[in-house]
Amino acid sequence: MMIPRLTNLFTLFLLVLPFTLAHRIDIDPGEKECYFESLQPQDKMTITYEVGGSTSGGHLDIDFYVVDPHGKTIYTQHKKSQGSFSLSASSSGKYTYCFSNEMSSYARKVLSFNVHGQLYIGDEEQIAPVEQEVRDLSAGLQLVKDEQAYLVVRERVHRNTCESTNSRVKWWAIVQTVILFSLxxxxxxxxxxWFEVKRVL
Incomplete structure (x- = not known):
């Protein structure tokens, strides 16, 4: 009887593992990128994003919004460099989320974002203690993964900032050197x- 029990626990563990999607995209100026997830009532989804770079010296910002299956915008953020949004589906259907760079006319944005969630599988009161522990462990693992993904993005942003600063310092030093030699x-x-004129006099 132990083997069927272990099989059931393993199956439950697979069911409660959060789904996770990680992406890195480039969004051209004046464009937007949209994605969707098909959810059932009480399914949960969280979207985190961060702008990791920009061309042509543009600002590290993006517009973000979420639309429910009925076409209603349920969340929006304007000109943010990073953000997070969580929802619990109230109805079944496609939930669409978009990242818009339409406010920019020249800068392309480099965006990293993660989508993760939890599928609803039953009433909490009917879950055995061991099964509840599996759920808690799964949620804890997801938090660790989210934190690691956030740290990776932050490291990339800081590295890009340092490289940009070093490049500016280098070119400014070159300009100063040229000016100094010219003077x-x-x-x-x-x-x-002046001395040649003095000798003539």
Whole structure:
């Protein structure tokens, strides 16, 4: 009787494991990218995102909104560099979420986002203690994965910032060096011409 019990626990563990999708996309100026998830009532979904880069010196921001199966916008954020949104489905159907770069006319945005959730599988009061522990462990593992994904994105943003700063410092040092040598050459030429005039006098 132990083997069927273990089989049931393993099956339950597979059922309660959160679904997770991780993406990295480029969004051109004036464009938007939309995705959808098919959910049933009481299914849960969380979307986290962060703008990890921008071309042409643009701002690290994006517009984000979520539309329910009836076409109603249930959440929106404007010009944010990062964000998170969680929902519990009230009706079955496709829940659409979009990332819009339509407010930008020249900068392409590099976006990283994760989609994860929990499928509803029954009444909590009817779940055995061991099965509830499996659910709790699954939720804890998902929190760890989310934190790791967030740290990876933050590290990428900080690295891009450091590389951009180093590049600007390098070019500014080059410009300063050119200006310094130009001033030295002009001073030498000016002093030389002044002494030549003195000798003629």
């Amino acid at each position: 030295c050459a002009w001073n030498v030429h000016y002093l030389k011409s």
